[in-house]
Amino acid sequence: MSSQKGTVLITGASRRLGLYNARRLLEAGYRVIATFRHHSSGIDELKQAGAVVLQSNLDETRSILNLIEQVKSITSDLRAIIHNASGWISDSDNPQDNEPLAHLFKLHMEAPWLINRSLYGLLKNYPETADIVHMTDYNALRGDEHYAAYAATKAGLESLTRSFARLYAPKVKVNAIAPYLIIMNDHDQLAAAENTLHIPPMGLEPGEDVIWQSLSYILHNPYVTGTTMPVDGGMSLR
Ligand SMILES: NC(=O)C1=CN([C@@H]2O[C@H](COP(=O)(O)OP(=O)(O)OC[C@H]3O[C@@H](n4cnc5c(N)ncnc54)[C@H](OP(=O)(O)O)[C@@H]3O)[C@@H](O)[C@H]2O)C=CC1
Numbered sequence: 534m535s536s537q538k539g540t541v542l543i544t545g546a547s548r549r550l551g552l553y554n555a556r557r558l559l560e561a562g563y564r565v566i567a568t569f570r571h572h573s574s575g576i577d578e579l580k581q582a583g584a585v586v587l588q589s590n591l592d593e594t595r596s597i598l599n600l601i602e603q604v605k606s607i608t609s610d611l612r613a614i615i616h617n618a619s620g621w622i623s624d625s626d627n628p629q630d631n632e633p634l635a636h637l638f639k640l641h642m643e644a645p646w647l648i649n650r651s652l653y654g655l656l657k658n659y660p661e662t663a664d665i666v667h668m669t670d671y672n673a674l675r676g677d678e679h680y681a682a683y684a685a686t687k688a689g690l691e692s693l694t695r696s697f698a699r700l701y702a703p704k705v706k707v708n709a710i711a712p713y714l715i716i717m718n719d720h721d722q723l724a725a726a727e728n729t730l731h732i733p734p735m736g737l738e739p740g741e742d743v744i745w746q747s748l749s750y751i752l753h754n755p756y757v758t759g760t761t762m763p764v765d766g767g768m769s770l771r
């Protein structure tokens with residue numbers, strides 16, 4: 534599988550930002566390998582548009598390793614890997630419940646770790662510079678009183694961004710995109726209704742395209758690596 538613009542692997546493409554960016558990658562002429570956990574109408578749409586869609590539970594090591602082997606059997610090179618899959622999971626009230634942390638460690642750190650290291654050879658095979666992009670979060674290094682496991686594992690992913698950037702230069706660039714609220718989830722809707730949602734200087738809910746614009750910039754800039762790009766409406770000014 535190859536195209537003049539190369540093959541891009543994007544995880545968590547069943548809905549919202551992952552689905553939107555997978556669509557935009559297809560429209561831009563890339564070949565797309567899109568992963569999903571739970572099937573959705575969006576996955577059917579991507580398949581009809583020519584994407585290869587692969588099911589994978591990225592919090593299960595065996596499933597991650599199986600996905601890696603499937604990708605290797607599909608293509609001999611990769612233009613980019615976009616780690617979008619994520620869980621917006623709050624901490625447990627039970628102090629002895631480690632499930633959120635264990636789950637999000639696998640999803641936000643182990644999956645990118647295994648996939649990047651196992652598929653680096655495919656990125657290296659791409660005839661021009663290749664990319665790895667990690668979706669992190671505005672709160673990664675700030676922490677969050679109710680989403681500590683989420684923030685900590687996103688911070689770990691942000692650290693992996695810099696380690697892999699050092700390791701893989703100059704053949705592969707590695708960058709992160711750290712959004713604040715792009716499109717609301719149920720929790721945000723509730724917080725907005727209760728007037729407890731922090732509103733950035735640029736206002737709320739810019740929509741998915743601001744992430745596509747950032748992703749496109751990273752893919753087209755041959756000199757940007759090891760960075761974390763804030764897309765937060767000015768929240769860092771607060
Ligand atoms: N939306 C926003 O405003 C913000 C988003 N971000 C980050 O941007 C990225 C996209 O955000 P958004 O679209 O809102 O994310 P969502 O939470 O809406 O969707 C995440 C995607 O990851 C998949 N996923 C979740 N758990 C697993 C798993 N165990 N194995 C495989 N896939 C899994 C989901 O699949 P399934 O459909 O099966 O659940 C879904 O496709 C994420 O990394 C997020 O952390 C950061 C800050 C703000």
Ligand SMILES: Nc1nc2c(c(=O)[nH]1)N=C([C@H](O)[C@@H](O)CO)CN2
Binds near residue numbers: 621670716717721
């Ligand atoms: N995987 C997800 N991560 C995040 C989401 C989401 O819906 N899925 N949403 C947010 C919030 O919008 C936050 O930025 C503001 O409350 C953060 N991460």
